[in-house]
Amino acid sequence: MDWGTDLWDQYDIIEKHTQSGLELVEKYAKFVKERTEIEQNYAKQLRNLSKKYNQKRSNKDEPECRLSSHQSFLDILNEMNDYAGQRELIAENLIVNICIDLTKYLQEIKQERKTYLMEAKKAQQSLESTYKQLDNSKKRFEREWREAERAAQHAEKTDQDINATKADVEKAKQQAHIKAHIAEECKNDYAAQLQKYNKEQNQFYFNDMPLIFNKLQDLDERRAQKLAQGYILFSDTEKQVMPIIGKCLEGITKAGSSVDEKNDSRIVIEQNKSGFERPGDLEFEDYSQGINRASSDSSLGTPKGPIDLLGKNRSKNFWLFSRRTKPTVTEDFGHLPPEQRRKRLQQKFEEICKELQKEVDKSEALGKMKDVYEKNPQMGDPASLAPQINQTSQKIEQLRGDMSKYEVILSCVTNEFFLLNRKPLFFLFSPDGAHSDESTPDPSQAIYAEFDDDFDDEELTAPIGECIALYNFPGVSEGTIAMQEGEALAVVEEDKGDGWTRVRRNNGDEGYIPTSYVSITLKK
Numbered sequence: 162m163d164w165g166t167d168l169w170d171q172y173d174i175i176e177k178h179t180q181s182g183l184e185l186v187e188k189y190a191k192f193v194k195e196r197t198e199i200e201q202n203y204a205k206q207l208r209n210l211s212k213k214y215n216q217k218r219s220n221k222d223e224p225e226c227r228l229s230s231h232q233s234f235l236d237i238l239n240e241m242n243d244y245a246g247q248r249e250l251i252a253e254n255l256i257v258n259i260c261i262d263l264t265k266y267l268q269e270i271k272q273e274r275k276t277y278l279m280e281a282k283k284a285q286q287s288l289e290s291t292y293k294q295l296d297n298s299k300k301r302f303e304r305e306w307r308e309a310e311r312a313a314q315h316a317e318k319t320d321q322d323i324n325a326t327k328a329d330v331e332k333a334k335q336q337a338h339i340k341a342h343i344a345e346e347c348k349n350d351y352a353a354q355l356q357k358y359n360k361e362q363n364q365f366y367f368n369d370m371p372l373i374f375n376k377l378q379d380l381d382e383r384r385a386q387k388l389a390q391g392y393i394l395f396s397d398t399e400k401q402v403m404p405i406i407g408k409c410l411e412g413i414t415k416a417g418s419s420v421d422e423k424n425d426s427r428i429v430i431e432q433n434k435s436g437f438e439r440p441g442d443l444e445f446e447d448y449s450q451g452i453n454r455a456s457s458d459s460s461l462g463t464p465k466g467p468i469d470l471l472g473k474n475r476s477k478n479f480w481l482f483s484r485r486t487k488p489t490v491t492e493d494f495g496h497l498p499p500e501q502r503r504k505r506l507q508q509k510f511e512e513i514c515k516e517l518q519k520e521v522d523k524s525e526a527l528g529k530m531k532d533v534y535e536k537n538p539q540m541g542d543p544a545s546l547a548p549q550i551n552q553t554s555q556k557i558e559q560l561r562g563d564m565s566k567y568e569v570i571l572s573c574v575t576n577e578f579f580l581l582n583r584k585p586l587f588f589l590f591s592p593d594g595a596h597s598d599e600s601t602p603d604p605s606q607a608i609y610a611e612f613d614d615d616f617d618d619e620e621l622t623a624p625i626g627e628c629i630a631l632y633n634f635p636g637v638s639e640g641t642i643a644m645q646e647g648e649a650l651a652v653v654e655e656d657k658g659d660g661w662t663r664v665r666r667n668n669g670d671e672g673y674i675p676t677s678y679v680s681i682t683l684k685k
Contacts, residue, residue, distance in 0.1 A: 164378040165371025172281065172370070179274055179377055182384050183267065189391060190263040193255050196395075200252035207245035211238045227428050229421045236416035244409040247402045254398045259391050270384055277376050284369040291358045298354040302347035309340035435498030493570050503660070506571045507677055510632075513567060517560040524553045572635050575675050621669065624651035626683035628664060634678050642672025650674075652681055 168175060215238045225231045316333035319325045490496055494505045527550050534543040628650050636643030642664065644650060654663035656676040664679075665671045 163371075164374040168374060169366060169371060172374075175374060175377055176278065179381050179384075182381050183271060183274070186263055186267050186270075186384060186388055189388060190260050190267065193259045193263075193391070193395065197252040197255045197260065200248050200255070204245040204248035204252065207241055207248065211242045211245070214238055227432070228425045229419055230425055233416040233420050236419075237413050240409045240412040240416070243412075244406060247406050247409070250402055251399055254401070255395070258394050258398060263387070263391055266387055270380055273380055274377065277373050277380070281370060281373045284365055284373070288358075288361055288365045291354075291361045295351075295354040295358040298347065298351040302344070302351040305340070305347040306344040309337070309344035312337035312340035432501070434500050499574070503571070503574050506567060506574055507675075510564065510567045510571055513560055513564045514632075517557065517564060520553055520557045520560060524550070524557060527553060568633070572637070575634075621665075622653055624653055624665065624684075625655065626652040626681060628652050628662070628679040628681040630674075630679050632678045634674055636672060636674070640673055642666070642670060642674060644674055644678075650679070652683065655683070 164171075164175060215235065312333075316330070316337035319333040320330050494502045494509075497505060527546055530541075531543045531546050531550070534541040534546070630644045630646050630648045630650070633646050634641075634644050644664075650664040650666060652662060653665050653671060656662045660676055661673040662676045662679065662681065663671065663673050
C-alpha cells in the first residue's frame with residue numbers, strides 16, 4: 162500500500178498530514194527544551210540547597226565535625242551536589258541529542274517537503290495548461306464547423322435559387338469549401354490536442370503524482386522514525402546516568418548507615434569532659450550550738466562541699482543549669498577544664514612540632530639551594546636567598562621557644578591530670594564553671610603519700626608490648642617516669658581510658674607516661 166496508488170486523489174489530505182507531522186516534530190523539540198530547562202533549574206536549586214547548608218564549612222577545630230551524624234549530613238550534601246551534576250548532564254544530553262538534532266532535521270525535511278510540493282504544483286500547472294489548449298482547440302473546432310455548415314447550407318440554397326447567377330453559385334460553393342477545409346483543420350488540431358492532453362493526464366495521474374506522493378510518504382515515514390528515535394532518546398538519556406544516580410543514592414544510604422550514636426556519645430564525652438569531681442555533700446551547720454568551724458575547715462579528712470570553699474560566695478551554690486559567663490580565652494588554655502586543657506595543649510604542641518619540622522625542611526632546602534648558587538653562579542645569586550634564610554631562622558627560633566613553653570605547660574598540666582585521675586582530689590567549682598586556684602592540692606600533703614610505695618611491693622610482670630617515645634617527658638610527679646624522645650620502653654599495663662600507660666625500662670624502673678606521648682605496639 163502506498164499513497165501514490167491509494168491516495169492518488171487526496172493531495173490536500175497528504176499536504177495537511179505532512180504539515181501536521183512537521184508541527185509534531187517542532188512541538189516535541191519545544192517540549193524537550195522546556196524539560197531541559199526544568200532539569201537545569203532543578204539542578205541549580207539542588208546545588209544552591211547543598212551550598213546553603215554547607216556554607217559554614219566546619220573546620221577540624223569545631224566539635225561537631227567529629228560526630229558521625231554531622232559527617233553523614235555533609236556526605237549527604239556532597240552526594241546531592243553530585244546528583245545535581247547528573248541532572249545537569251541529563252539536560253545537556255537532551256539539548257544536544259534531541260533538541261539541536263531535531264531542529265536541524267526539521268529544517269531539512271521542511272525544505273524537502275517544499276520541493277516535492279513544488280514539483281506537484283508544476284505538474285498540475287502543466288496539465289492545466291494542456292487542458293486549456295485542448296479546450297481552446299475544441300471551441301475553435303466547434304465554431305469553425307458550425308460556420309462550415311452554414312456556408313454549405315448557403316451554397317446549397319444559392320444553387321437552388323433560380324434568380325442566382327452562376328457566379329454567385331460558384332462563389333458560395335467556393336466559400337463553403339474553404340469553411341469546410343478550415344473546420345477540418347480545427348478538427349485535426351482538436352484531435353491532436355486531445356491526444357496530447359490524454360497522454361499528459363495519464364502521465365500526471367499514473368506516474369508524476371504517484372511518484373511525488375510516494376516521496377512524501379517516504380518523507381513522512383522517515384519523520385515518524387526520527388521522532389520515535391527522539392522518544393527513545395528521551396528515556397535512554399536518563400537511563401545512562403541512572404547507575405551514577407543510584408550510586409549517589411547508595412552514598413546517601415551509606416551515610417545514614419554510618420551514623421554511630423554510641424561513638425558520637427563517646428566523642429561528646431571526650432570533647433566536653435571537664436575532669437572535675439562532683440561536689441561533696443553539704444554539712445549541717447548548727448548555728449544554735451555555736452559550733453566553731455575553723456578546725457573543720459582545715460581538715461583534709463572530710464570532703465568539702467562547694468559552699469564550704471567558696472569563701473565570700475558562701476551564700477551561693479553550684480548549679481548545673483545556671484547562666485555562666487563566657488570565660489576569657491588564654492594562651493595556655495587556662496580557661497578550660499583540666500582534661501580539655503590537657504588535650505588542647507597537646508594538640509597545640511603537636512601543631513608547633515609539625516610547623517617547626519616544616520620550617521626546618523625549608524631551611525635545609527634553602528641551604529642546599531645556596532650551595533648550588535655558590536658553586537654555579539650562573540644559576541642565581543646566593544645573596545638573594547639571605548632574606549629568606551634569615552626569616553626562616555627567626556621563625557625556627559620562635560617556634561622552638563613556643564615549643565619549649567608549651568612543653569613546660571603541658572608537662573605541669575599532665576602531672577596535675579595524672580594526680581587527678583590516680584587519687585581522690587576535691588576541686589573547687591566557681592559559678593562560671595572554672596576551678597579556683599585554691600583547690601589545687603599541695604603535693605606535700607599526706608593525701609599523695611601512698612604514691613611513694615605504688616610500685617615498691619609489686620612483682621615484675623611480663624611486658625605486653627613495647628613503645629617508642631615521640632616526645633620528651635620529664636616525669637617529675639610521683640608515680641611517673643621520665644623519658645626522652647626516641648627511647649624504647651616496655652609496656653606493662655595498657656591505658657585504661659585515663660590517658661596513662663604503665664611502662665618499664667631495661668633497668669627495671671617502672672612508672673606512668675602519657676599515652677599520647679608514645680607509639681605503642683602490643684604483642685599479639
